[in-house]
Amino acid sequence: MKLTIKVDPDLCIGAASCVTIAPDTFELNNENKAEVLDHGQAPDGPQYERTVEVTEEEKEIMIMAAQSCPTLAILIFDESGHQLYPEV
């Protein structure tokens, strides 16, 4: 399945709990903000938003990482554009 992961750089404060939980999906940039990776890689350069092919297990880790964000700066959408986190 594909998920779209998006970081709001205005909300991100570099708490880095997402990087700790899902280091293959998030890394901090020079501005101390989390960027989104595709399985540890950054094809087409650094990005705050990416659509990534994931397994069920990887999806769970990404959601846990998003839940750990103290500023709710990480949004996750499924293929149909439905927002999985934060739940609306």
Add this chain to the structure above:
Amino acid sequence: MTKYLIIGGGIAGTTAAERIRKLDPTGAITIIDLEQHRLYSRVLLAKYVEGQIEREKIFLKREQWYSEQNIELMSGVEVVSIDAKNQFVLTSEGRELPYEKLLITTGGEVKLLPEDLRGVSYLRTLDDADHLIKLIAELRTLPSDQQAAAIFGGGFISLEYINIFAHYNINTTILMRSLGFWSRVMSKSTQDILLSHAVARGMAVKFEERDLSLIGKNEIEGLELKDGSILPTRLLGVGIGLEMKTKIFLDAGLEVQNGLLVNSYLETNLPNIYAAGDIVEFHDVIAGRRLRAGNWMSAIMQARAVASTMTGKRTEFRLVSSYSASLLGMQIVFVGDTSREHADEVIQHIEGDDHATELFVRGGKLVGGIMVGDTRERQEITKAIQEGGML
């Protein structure tokens, strides 16, 4: 069916409850929380006070989440004693709640000034933030030459107040208890970078003000400083640290020093009682010593580890924790063990006019780092600490 009882519904307690539910779908989970609110982000309080996000947006769980997860949340309830022998706690409502596994995540409480007047603010809870919003609104109705605020303290909460007061263009004086920000942790030159940054953005600063006298009848009108002068102040933000309320733990026979003592598995000295979050002083396997790490990341990762242990898979807590702060746009990051007292050596690795990096070394290994104004080495420093090497 195992009965899990969690004292404290903050990020550590709620994360643990969520994780326990995942690992034990049938266990009974109850959270007892002193506050009247469901889980919210303390990290967002300042942004909420600044009006940058709505109140509803700081809640991290929806109201229905607790019932959906089959987690009972008892709000506005205090635990008054723990009977570790018979495995139950007594609540402020006079109820005895039995447990098989007890988790303590009560966190810290703000240190208060000995005096209180209207206009004195603390910033720990959502209620504190609501109160501060009212005080700022009142202040802004005064003639502009009377809109004066002060901040007492030089740590993390002090920075939150600085950012908030600057956001509202309030005339602000920072009253440091020592000679700068994080004076026990940072070198003088690093502290000075932060000071210059604050002063250049209009903050007035006074040093070594340890005991403030509040002036005013019901509302604060000023502060008497150590030299006897009066600083007109209509709003005082106090950020002088946290204290751990540990009496009920001591009474229960739990070991307490600077916090509630736990080993690297977050187990206390008594069977079936665990602790996580700001309240604990834990054996940090990476730092190789017992310490407290009161920050968001530690709270979450400790909660996850302890939930595994409580549900039968004994899991050691292992993390190079870190936290970030910002002073009027200048980034500050602390990684690992940044106790000067416990370091063999602190290396001023980088020193510029507007940025600095300090490295904390013990036993020939990097154990901690502080970055101010330039956080680019954060991952490298974290990795070197994790691997027990040097930068």
